[in-house]
Amino acid sequence: MLIRRAPRFTSNEITDRKVYLSRREWMIGAAALTLLPGECGAATPQGEPLGATRNDGLSLKEPPTKFEAATTYNNFYEFGVNKDDPARLAHTLKPRPWTVQVDGLVHKPKTFDVDELSRLFPLEERVYALRCVEGWSMVIPWIGFPLASLLKRVEPTGQAKYVEFTTLLDPKQFPGQRASLFGFALDWPYTEGLRLDEALHPLTLLTVGMYGQVLSNQNGAPIRVVVPWKYGFKSAKSIVRIRLTSNEPPTAWNKAAPREYGFYSNVNPAVDHPRWSQATERRIGEFRRRSTLPFNGYGDQVRHLYAGMDLKKYY
């Protein structure tokens, strides 16, 4: 069938997919895996069930996109520019062991083990809309904790105004970072950034799982940020460093094409990409285009962050 039916995927089903293992049991499982030789030694825990409490207040009431679509139709240039590259090459990434360095303008810089992070903060499940700058969208049940919780723990100094995220740089694990024939590459490592107030917003989620499972490699394992009111590329994946700065950090896509990808990149149907309209989007799994909503539907929660700003200028 050409037109995939909207999946009849209810919240019950999401919960059904979870086989609740205790954290301890699953840590032991992961540890056992690391002792196995060869490819298995990667101990890729993707696909492992991951428990979390559903945050209904911050969850969309729409059926999630099919898991298969969300894990095979991805933009993740570290693996390649085609939509199927991330799923095809995902096995090259080793998401454990993994640390995240949190530093810059903070009183208590610290490097966290990724598993320590998900033990420190209670995990929530939140169903968010994800709008890609290319004009398609999905609905994804993410699992994570507010970035604000982590930032508060490291205590930003008074000078901190921005947060910079850095994705892992390793051409061995990310084939897309190898030099290419025509010399094009984003300026690796991938960096993204938010204003501090955006980063502290309760919707901004540090994410370690989706669909009741540990985050799959092609979706940014082991840890990524999700900023639902901005175009997808703002939500940096496979993060190794979170740095607080006083100046607006340079960001990968903005450096590559400043006229096309602004620092803010809030979802905005009234501001077109220079080459295509942002007025509509195709929800993956649906046939007709739908109208794109300002701030991807999160206007009531985030509009105040941009009071008095000309959003055509700060696109």
Place this chain on the structure above:
Amino acid sequence: MSRRARIALKAMIWGGCLVPLATLVYWFVRDDLTANPISFVTTTLGDWTLRILLASLAMTPLRLVLGVAWPITLRRLLGLFAFFYVCVHFSVWIVLDFFFDWPRMWADILKRPYITMGMLGLLSLVPLAATSTAGMIKRLGARRWRRLHRLAYVAGVAGCVHFLWLAKVGRTDQYWYVATLVLLLGIRLGDAALRAVRRRRARRAAAVATAGIRVP
């Protein structure tokens, strides 16, 4: 080339040109058109439009380089297939992508340079398809017909620019198509220059001869 060989060649082109469409139908039946079927179908049809268009544009240069006549017999067939694919590509855009949302489509044609270029490509193929019959060649006269059919290069350029403008930063396949087009145009321009030089020489020789001066 024998008549049988020509027919076999044409049959191969027919088969080859229908494979991409048949594959799309097969994937459609198997529900295997990726998570974003409409986009996938549009881009696949776009790719094949451009490939077949460039193939049809390659026939004259091929004749020039190889010094054989048979490629010319395939030119029209390939050109018509390119037109067929661009029509399907365009229809998918109208029906599946925008679902007859005329105001929005019209806005896109005017506002999106890559769509404008695509339309230019499509529109320049229309008169070529309409005048592709032997009767039309006769009616127009071979000279006028040949001149009109240089529009095929306009379509090629428009198709390549369409692709260049729609391709995301980071893609590189569009450059291969552009390089192919530049090569084909280069061969034709080189050939035209060569012929101009030869003609001028011949004219001078003729002038010299009529003036009664012996050519050394």
